[in-house]
Amino acid sequence: MSTQKLTPGLAGIPAAESSISFIDGQEGILAYRGHKIEVLAENSTFEETTYLLWNAALPNQAELDAFKKELTACYALPEELLTALRALPKGGHPMAALQAMVAMLGMVSPKCDLKDSAARHQTSLRVLGAMPILIAAFERVRAGKEIIAPDPELSVAGNFLWCLNGEKPDAIEERIMDCALVLHAEHTMNASTFSCRVVASTETDAYTAVSGAVGTLYGPLHGGANERVLHQLETIGGVDNVKSWLDAQVAKKSKVMGIGHSVYKTKDPRAYALQNLARELFDARGTTDLYATALELEKHAAEVFGARGVWPNVDFFSGIVYEKLGIPTDVFTPIFALARTAGWLAHWREQMGDNKLFRPGQIYTGAHDATWVPIEER
Ligand SMILES: CC(C)(COP(=O)(O)OP(=O)(O)OC[C@H]1O[C@@H](n2cnc3c(N)ncnc32)[C@H](O)[C@@H]1OP(=O)(O)O)[C@@H](O)C(=O)NCCC(=O)NCCS
Known part of the structure; x- marks a missing residue:
């Protein structure tokens, strides 16, 4: 009989030393490389934030310009990849398509020497640069539309909207998408980041590690909550129904989507920015009715759950914003994946810098000394 105790879900058990991001759930603090998220949301772009995550320092103007140029060069995707994308089943979820396409990107990319930091950087650019285009292209293909070529003059956020809609986003749309990407770029050792590091630790490539992370993010307990917030607001059916709907949820002990967090016991700092x-x-x-319903729900949920430390999280407002930008509901989680690719790759680089294969233990609960019985006697 083992005397070891299991911590379900490894909750709170350190899985790595990392200098990438920091959370204080009691105080509601999230910082990337020491920079508070609200300061980054206000002042930084997704490209600058990615540079910070990957290099542990803010770039000067020349460094940022050079970084953007390198990233822009990775927007264009090989034709054989687009041919494969056109052949994907159109009825599948865009997260499944993204996971497959990121793995496939590895099949058409040069092999990366993991010991070479310049090669790791080039691979990181290739993965991140492809993400907005892959997401937008799958959305267009399944809607029976032509794939739109990326515009090297546009930012990651701008390109995503351009390749999705075929219209240049205006300043407010681009700024909002850019800020949403900054807010979702990194969040310490969550399930998808852990999975990225586990895959990376086998010394496979970044395409496989990020593809694994996309699959992990897909689930409703992780990246899928923003879609469900929107369905919930639609189900409530208007401002006047909020209180009775919430009372019924509480009576049934049902979860309210978009509130509560396993780490934050105060309002998620990203929720303020969103x-x-x-x-x-x-x-x-x-x-819109949905927005008015969300504001009313936030007010009543604070009265019911606030004292328990359960407050709105980042997903409470992200879905409403994306919906207003005309983005289909099942593309919300791929946007999260696009943003989080910056963080995943920062962790991939950190893991590769000092790698140790993950090999956790287990507590065996099965039989010992079982007796073999020939099949005809069972
Ligand atoms: C994220 C989540 C799984 C964290 O759950 P958790 O770790 O149990 O959170 P806490 O320990 O702070 O919960 C304290 C209490 O509030 C309840 N609670 C937490 N979130 C709740 C929610 N969204 N709706 C209703 N009750 C909730 C818990 O069940 C717990 O009740 P108990 O004391 O009777 O057991 C949970 O809040 C949740 O499912 N939220 C909705 C999904 C969502 O928005 N996910 C995105 C996260 S970014």
């Missing part, structure tokens, strides 16, 4: 973006967007474009 709420500001939502306000800016709805002030500029006019409010």
Whole structure:
């Protein structure tokens, strides 16, 4: 009988030493490389934030310009990859398509010498540069539309919207998408980041590690919550129904999507930034029933759950913002994946810098000394 105790889900058990990001769940702090998320959301772009995550320092203007040029050069995808994308089953979820396409990107990419930091950097650019185009291209193909070639003049956020809609985004749309990417870029040792590091530790390539992370993010307990927040707001069916709907959820002990967090016991700092973006967007474009319902739900949920340390998380407002930008609901989680690729690759680089194969233990609960019985006697 083992005397070891299991911590289900490895909750709170350190899986690595990392200098990439930091969370204080009691105080509601999230920082990338020491920079608080609200400061980055206000002042930084996704490209600058990615540079920070990968290099542990903010770039100067020349460094940022050079980085953007390198990333832009990776937007264009090989034709054989686009041919494969066109052949994917159209009824599948875009996250499944993304996972397959990132793995396939590895099949058409040069082999990376993992010991060479320049090669690791080039591979990181190739993975990140492809993400917005792959997501947008699958959406267009399944809608029976032509794939749109990326525009090297546009940012990652701008290109995603351009390749998705075939229209150049205006300043507010691009800024909001860019800020959402900054907010979702990194979040310490969550399930998908852990899975990325586990795959990386076998010394496979970044395409396989990020593809594994995309698969891990897909689940409703991780990246899938933003889709479900939107369905929930639609189900509530209007501001006047919020209180009775919430009371019924509490009576049934059902989870309310978009609130609560396993680490934050106060309002998720990213939710403040997204709420500001939502306000800016709805002030500029006019409010909707969904937005009004969300505001009402936030108010009542604070009364019911606030004292238990259960507050809105990042997903509470992200779905409403994406919906207002005209993005299909099942593309919300791929946007999360696009953003988080910056963080996953920072972890891939860190893991490769000082690699040790993951090989956890287990607590065996099965039989010992079982007796073999020939099949005809069972
Ligand atoms: C993320 C989540 C799994 C964390 O759950 P957790 O670790 O149990 O959170 P806590 O320990 O702070 O929960 C404290 C209490 O509030 C309850 N609670 C937490 N989140 C809740 C929610 N969204 N709706 C209703 N009750 C909730 C818990 O069940 C627990 O109740 P108990 O004390 O009676 O057992 C949970 O909040 C959740 O499922 N949220 C909805 C899904 C979501 O938005 N996910 C995205 C996260 S970024």
